Amino acid sequence: MQILERFYWKKIKVWENIDENQWTNWKWQIANRLVDLSQIESVLKLSQEEKQAFKITGNIFHFGTTPYYVSLINDIADIQNPIRKQIIPAIEEVDENIQGFFSFDPFLEDKMSPVSGLTHRYPDRVLFRATNFCSVYCRHCMRKRMFLEEERARSKQEYETMFSYIRENKSIKEVIISGGDPLTLPNKKLEFILKNLYEIEHIDIIRIGSRELVVNPYRFFDEGLLELFDRYEKIWLITHFNHPDEITDITKKAVKNILSTGTPVLNQTVLLKGINDDEKVIENLMRDLLKVKIKPYYLFFCDPVKGVLHFRTELEKGVQILEYLRGRLSGLGIPVYAVDLDGGLGKVPVFPQYLLDKNENEAVFRNYENKIVKIKL
Numbered sequence: 001m002q003i004l005e006r007f008y009w010k011k012i013k014v015w016e017n018i019d020e021n022q023w024t025n026w027k028w029q030i031a032n033r034l035v036d037l038s039q040i041e042s043v044l045k046l047s048q049e050e051k052q053a054f055k056i057t058g059n060i061f062h063f064g065t066t067p068y069y070v071s072l073i074n075d076i077a078d079i080q081n082p083i084r085k086q087i088i089p090a091i092e093e094v095d096e097n098i099q100g101f102f103s104f105d106p107f108l109e110d111k112m113s114p115v116s117g118l119t120h121r122y123p124d125r126v127l128f129r130a131t132n133f134c135s136v137y138c139r140h141c142m143r144k145r146m147f148l149e150e151e152r153a154r155s156k157q158e159y160e161t162m163f164s165y166i167r168e169n170k171s172i173k174e175v176i177i178s179g180g181d182p183l184t185l186p187n188k189k190l191e192f193i194l195k196n197l198y199e200i201e202h203i204d205i206i207r208i209g210s211r212e213l214v215v216n217p218y219r220f221f222d223e224g225l226l227e228l229f230d231r232y233e234k235i236w237l238i239t240h241f242n243h244p245d246e247i248t249d250i251t252k253k254a255v256k257n258i259l260s261t262g263t264p265v266l267n268q269t270v271l272l273k274g275i276n277d278d279e280k281v282i283e284n285l286m287r288d289l290l291k292v293k294i295k296p297y298y299l300f301f302c303d304p305v306k307g308v309l310h311f312r313t314e315l316e317k318g319v320q321i322l323e324y325l326r327g328r329l330s331g332l333g334i335p336v337y338a339v340d341l342d343g344g345l346g347k348v349p350v351f352p353q354y355l356l357d358k359n360e361n362e363a364v365f366r367n368y369e370n371k372i373v374k375i376k377l
């Protein structure tokens, strides 16, 4: 966990005159995003290759980061920094030898869409894409196809059509509000969505998938948002931390604010080559998540999405990591390793094998230390 000093941003020249009220205001963070090469060069020292990647990918994929997120990078010249690699474009993103065979939408989210903006894959859950705007554009995003589109939130009219579908389908018990990042929406728009979903009796859970806790934690110091979380009690927040460097004392305070509204906070991590594909890094990440009271939920095998494949590890890497964590780390901190299947066939968990053999009378297990244990059945 990073402990940030008071006025930590003032060490960075372009922000030396930014006062605390500005910096800690979530709207200031979004309004002052860095969105082009010259802006990012004012805070990071870019390599020739990175500059070239900017030029090549610039007309294809969006770029953007909040000042807060980029300020967490301690060494501005280190091209291997895990936060830097999540925001700075790489030439591999458009290398046809790597990306050429793959699709922008391997899970058919747009095809399995009964109405625009909804994906209905499992009977009891529906994915609700509220906006295609994000305050940070993660290079590894599984919805990278939205980086090709104009940045916009959906209109009220579109939302109404989405509500109607949910209203008419009583098998739906849970709405997963995602994006883009739904918590970049103003409170009023968010309230409109929440209020409408609340009026649908068969909805038990409203899951909000957002990265604002990682890239703009000041969002959760906004009284208006906290009041919505408090009022709409069905909300669960799912966030997306990938590296321990992303967790700070501000994260901790933000989580405390969220928990005080009765909203549980869980995390999904994507296994990313060169960023967190390491037993120790994941162990530290899970430990730090627990310290700030976030429950690790999923660790995902990197999706086969065009523009993202250079981040993909071996499938076995995630299994090895889980194997390493078991016995070493509190069970509370162990996520489920999962693979999303092509064609929209759903997510499947992949576990290390602990049950080695079984017959009518006994089962043979291997424990976390590789001791073989027989039990009677």
Ligand SMILES: *Cc1c(COP(=O)(O)O)cnc(C)c1O
Pocket (backbone or CB within 6 Å): 119, 120, 121, 122, 125, 126, 127, 176, 347
């Ligand atoms: C991931 C996903 C869900 C949620 O799956 P959980 O296993 O409940 O987290 C639901 N719908 C779609 C389309 C998804 O991609």
Ligand code: SF4
Pocket (backbone or CB within 6 Å): 133, 134, 135, 136, 137, 138, 140, 141, 142, 143, 179, 180, 181, 210, 211, 240
């Ligand atoms: S915040 Fe989420 S939706 Fe937005 S770019 Fe990052 S991973 Fe994709």
